[in-house]
Amino acid sequence: xxxxxxxxSALGAALYIAQExxxxxxxxxxxxxxxxxxxxxPADVQxxxxxxxxxxxAPTGKYLIEICQNVSCALLGARRLIETVEHKCxxxxxxxxxxxxxxxxxxxxxxxxxxxxxxxxxGLFYDKLTPEQLEALIEKCRAEGGPKExxxxxxxxxxxxxxxxxx
Amino acid sequence: MPEVRFLxxxxxxxxxxxxxxxxxxxxxxxxxxxxxEMPADAVIDxxxxxxxxxxxxxxxxxxxxxxxxxxxxxxxRPNYLICNADESEPGTYNNHELMLQDPHLLIEGMIISxxxxxxxxxxxxxxGEMVLCAKVLSDAIAEAYAKGFLGENIFGSKFSTDLxxxxxxxxxxxxxxxxxxxxxxxxxGHPRSKPPFPAVQGLYGMPTTxxxxxxxxxxxxxxxxxxxxFRSMGTEKSTGTKIVSVSGHVNKPANYEITMGTPIEELIxxxxxxxxxxxxxxxxxxxxxxxxxxxxxxxxxTNFDFESLQAAGSAVGSGGFMVFDDSTDIVQxxxxxxxxxxxxxxxxxxxxxxxxxxxxxIIGRITHGQGRPxxxxxxxxxxxxxxxxxxxxxxxxCALGDAAAWPIIWGGLKHFENEFQYWIDNKKxxxxxxxxxxxxx
Numbered sequence: 269x270x271x272x273x274x275x276x277s278a279l280g281a282a283l284y285i286a287q288e289x290x291x292x293x294x295x296x297x298x299x300x301x302x303x304x305x306x307x308x309x310p311a312d313v314q315x316x317x318x319x320x321x322x323x324x325x326a327p328t329g330k331y332l333i334e335i336c337q338n339v340s341c342a343l344l345g346a347r348r349l350i351e352t353v354e355h356k357c358x359x360x361x362x363x364x365x366x367x368x369x370x371x372x373x374x375x376x377x378x379x380x381x382x383x384x385x386x387x388x389x390x391g392l393f394y395d396k397l398t399p400e401q402l403e404a405l406i407e408k409c410r411a412e413g414g415p416k417e418x419x420x421x422x423x424x425x426x427x428x429x430x431x432x433x434x435x
Numbered sequence: 436m437p438e439v440r441f442l443x444x445x446x447x448x449x450x451x452x453x454x455x456x457x458x459x460x461x462x463x464x465x466x467x468x469x470x471x472e473m474p475a476d477a478v479i480d481x482x483x484x485x486x487x488x489x490x491x492x493x494x495x496x497x498x499x500x501x502x503x504x505x506x507x508x509x510x511x512r513p514n515y516l517i518c519n520a521d522e523s524e525p526g527t528y529n530n531h532e533l534m535l536q537d538p539h540l541l542i543e544g545m546i547i548s549x550x551x552x553x554x555x556x557x558x559x560x561x562x563g564e565m566v567l568c569a570k571v572l573s574d575a576i577a578e579a580y581a582k583g584f585l586g587e588n589i590f591g592s593k594f595s596t597d598l599x600x601x602x603x604x605x606x607x608x609x610x611x612x613x614x615x616x617x618x619x620x621x622x623x624g625h626p627r628s629k630p631p632f633p634a635v636q637g638l639y640g641m642p643t644t645x646x647x648x649x650x651x652x653x654x655x656x657x658x659x660x661x662x663x664x665f666r667s668m669g670t671e672k673s674t675g676t677k678i679v680s681v682s683g684h685v686n687k688p689a690n691y692e693i694t695m696g697t698p699i700e701e702l703i704x705x706x707x708x709x710x711x712x713x714x715x716x717x718x719x720x721x722x723x724x725x726x727x728x729x730x731x732x733x734x735x736x737t738n739f740d741f742e743s744l745q746a747a748g749s750a751v752g753s754g755g756f757m758v759f760d761d762s763t764d765i766v767q768x769x770x771x772x773x774x775x776x777x778x779x780x781x782x783x784x785x786x787x788x789x790x791x792x793x794x795x796x797i798i799g800r801i802t803h804g805q806g807r808p809x810x811x812x813x814x815x816x817x818x819x820x821x822x823x824x825x826x827x828x829x830x831x832x833c834a835l836g837d838a839a840a841w842p843i844i845w846g847g848l849k850h851f852e853n854e855f856q857y858w859i860d861n862k863k864x865x866x867x868x869x870x871x872x873x874x875x876x
Contacts, residue, residue, distance in 0.1 A: 271599055272599070276622075278621065279621035280602065280603070280604055280621060283604070316621060316622065316623060319606065320604035320605050320606050320624075321605035322563045322603075322605035337774075338526075338775055339525055339683070339720075339768060339771050340525070340682040340688075340757050343683050343768075344683070376525065376778060376779065378564055379522050379527065379530075379564070380531070381525075381526050381682035382528055382680065382689045383688075384682055384683075384688065391566040393567075
């Protein structure tokens, strides 16, 4: 809070911390806790949280699958990827699977149009996925526990060359 | 004119994110030179002289924007600098790449800008979705602090400045500079009315300059190479280079840095490798989803720079270049764009909150085979309610309303009204795409 000239600026970061500590969403009690720490009204915290899509208002699955539905990705088959997850996990965009493993979100442009269709699983980018590759990825998440930290670099490094038209 | 490499010179090297590697390549020399050897006003004159224009979308002259900042800020009324890294314009991913692969270029650019504008506290407002990018940047900022390039008495001078990385949380509207400031203050990201402009009353009510990532990345080159070098690239009114994010139906979708004024034909066919699968070019959006698309005939005789694209009825925008081949259904593209603006309208003003929803519903009805004869006029009327009868004749609170209407009325409807008519008359796609949600689009 002290980093900012006005402490209210830290509210966004506080909500992220709460979300991380509460297992991927911001429950009602956390709003009161934040309000108390930051000396604000709970309604102010709630108004901030409800505006932004990245603060989850309900529990999310262990793996958050985000598929871009914007123009460039739609041109190159994003809808088929969404259908793949719908079919594989039995969930529609915005829903979490019954086993608590997967949450599907259809998001807007995630600034990876060069590797469209853009898919992120827990913040990691997967480039130019086909429906078959996405199916395999979902199976892998189920069987081996899927990506958390380790794929962070692996998912990005190889595609630098590809992105520049060399790979 | 082929692809050039200044801003993107080192983006392919994974080691570039380390400060040692960057310094071996001459990084931070420009910042050192500016802080130790140049008066602050000389840096501002450099930017004015170079004719650098904002790379974020509006294309405002950066030097002019800087000129509005107070020259002698006080502790009670400090100047602030914000780097707008909330890149969320559909089709644009050049800031993303720059920050992820070469974070020190941005930091150096910001140090130079902070020095010129007498800023003691600067912010990077990075888009919430860019988690990895935020991690890379925060590591890079820590390295720069450790070397003494940020913080107290940088490079041993009397100048001190701090850099704070602030993550957004998923809202397209926060790319609009006044909404960004609200968001940074811990509020809902709603735009403010202008005037007062940010240079007068910005973040926390203090004078503030907000520049795009790519704009700031140009600064080290300007200081090192000078005005003449910068002006030698591009055209009279569009100087320097621009990173264009090419995506969609091209063989080699990627970021390409080109000098302003490069023919679009060359960009599509030579640099980005042409259209795949033996298909033909149909249309392209040159500057992110907010800008009107242009059909093939116009594209092939237009150059990529501010004036040429404006004359052609579109704009450089953020440089998100989306290419559509002849299998693309333009009405469905318009539906996707309309859906985006419906989702991202902040809800502050009525024309935008209601208008974007109606535009999406009407286009959606057409692509579901339920279009009515009056629909084209209805869409046009809705767009005029949002953005006025001419471009730049806005009727909504901020530019998001214009951005929602322009691609439809000045893009899809202007050049491809026959496709809307075909859908309404025949209840199916003129290019054989399935009815309903753009599944195979």
